[in-house]
Amino acid sequence: MANLAQLSVLCGPTSLIRASAVNRAFAVVRRTAGLHQFLQQVYAVEMPPRYSHNIATPRHMRGTQTRYRAYSTNVVTSKLQIELVPCLVDNYAYLLQDVNAKVTAVVDPSAAGPVIDALNAKGLSLHFILNTHHHWDHTGGNAELKRKYNAKVVGPRADEERIPGIDISLRGGQTWKLGEHMMQVLETPGHTRGHVTFYFPDSGAVFTGDTLFSLGCGRLFEGTAEQMWNSLSKISQLPDETLIYCGHEYTLSNAKFAMSLEPTNETLSSHYEKIAQLRRKGLPTIPTTLGEEKKFNPFLRPSSLELRKALNLSRSASDVETFAAVRSAKDRPCVCRQRKNMDD
Ligand SMILES: [Zn+2]
Numbered sequence: 001m002a003n004l005a006q007l008s009v010l011c012g013p014t015s016l017i018r019a020s021a022v023n024r025a026f027a028v029v030r031r032t033a034g035l036h037q038f039l040q041q042v043y044a045v046e047m048p049p050r051y052s053h054n055i056a057t058p059r060h061m062r063g064t065q066t067r068y069r070a071y072s073t074n075v076v077t078s079k080l081q082i083e084l085v086p087c088l089v090d091n092y093a094y095l096l097q098d099v100n101a102k103v104t105a106v107v108d109p110s111a112a113g114p115v116i117d118a119l120n121a122k123g124l125s126l127h128f129i130l131n132t133h134h135h136w137d138h139t140g141g142n143a144e145l146k147r148k149y150n151a152k153v154v155g156p157r158a159d160e161e162r163i164p165g166i167d168i169s170l171r172g173g174q175t176w177k178l179g180e181h182m183m184q185v186l187e188t189p190g191h192t193r194g195h196v197t198f199y200f201p202d203s204g205a206v207f208t209g210d211t212l213f214s215l216g217c218g219r220l221f222e223g224t225a226e227q228m229w230n231s232l233s234k235i236s237q238l239p240d241e242t243l244i245y246c247g248h249e250y251t252l253s254n255a256k257f258a259m260s261l262e263p264t265n266e267t268l269s270s271h272y273e274k275i276a277q278l279r280r281k282g283l284p285t286i287p288t289t290l291g292e293e294k295k296f297n298p299f300l301r302p303s304s305l306e307l308r309k310a311l312n313l314s315r316s317a318s319d320v321e322t323f324a325a326v327r328s329a330k331d332r333p334c335v336c337r338q339r340k341n342m343d344d
Contacts (some may be wrong), residue, residue: 132209159194190228
């Protein structure tokens with residue numbers, strides 16, 4: 001692949017080749033249509049992502065090399081900037097910023113104050129409020145934020161009458177754009193009947209609200225175990241490296257419950273040490289990744305024989321039955337655990 005090395009020299013910002021030499025080289029390239037197309041593809045792959053923030057046409061190609069502007073459409077756009085905003089006792093809201101398009105959104109603002117502080121710290125305004133579900137600890141900041149910034153509220157169609165100030169209602173399977181970033185809406189009922197999950201494929205980020213937590217899942221307030229299992233299965237089909245941004249910091253208490261079901265799961269026990277250390281320092285355990293959750297989240301592990309044994313389930317029990325048993329065990333009051341989390 002000599003061409004790759006050659007091209008990264010031509011296109012790199014630290015190129016030692018003079019502009020005139022570069023122009024001559026590209027004049028040769030332009031005469032060879034097939035090679036040109038090949039180089040276009042290679043160029044898009046080779047561009048380091050950090051350049052995508054501000055380079056439409058590489059400096060040495062500006063002016064005379066106008067035909068190469070086409071490259072900018074091939075370059076992957078910058079990732080969405082995501083900032084975690086702690087709210088109330090254990091809620092997380094998330095600021096999403098598309099730097100290129102200068103569009104900002106917040107996911108699940110339980111309160112306006114911390115979100116306003118976060119926006120002020122970055123000198124930002126707010127354009128959209130995204131709600132995964134109607135619970136007050138995910139929508140409590142809607143009214144004030146909408147009034148202050150004239151922001152639009154985006155939420156689930158199935159629950160539009162319960163989302164304060166909703167302007168744009170979306171169904172599962174629909175897509176929507178935050179600036180340049182496509183967002184897919186996944187219908188994930190179970191915790192509430194209208195719960196949705198927001199997935200940004202180009203950033204590999206998913207906002208799961210109270211459907212999937214790190215090491216846990218939401219309580220079944222309005223749905224059945226089967227609905228929740230289907231919702232979790234839908235999220236599980238995303239790529240393993242997907243970053244999961246959930247609605248609450250419940251990870252440590254969830255981990256204790258998980259360890260009671262799989263005491264010999266070494267990945268779980270070493271992860272427990274990591275999250276315990278983070279929490280001792282007052283740091284968040286979020287985001288987690290889907291791949292990691294599959295290794296230790298009991299609600300995603302119906303195939304674990306150790307977990308089935310702990311719940312007195314036979315090998316023939318279905319995945320939904322196993323999920324339902326894990327959920328029931330978590331819902332039972334336990335003297336060894338303080339049950340103070342409302343939603344998990
Ligand atoms: Zn909730």
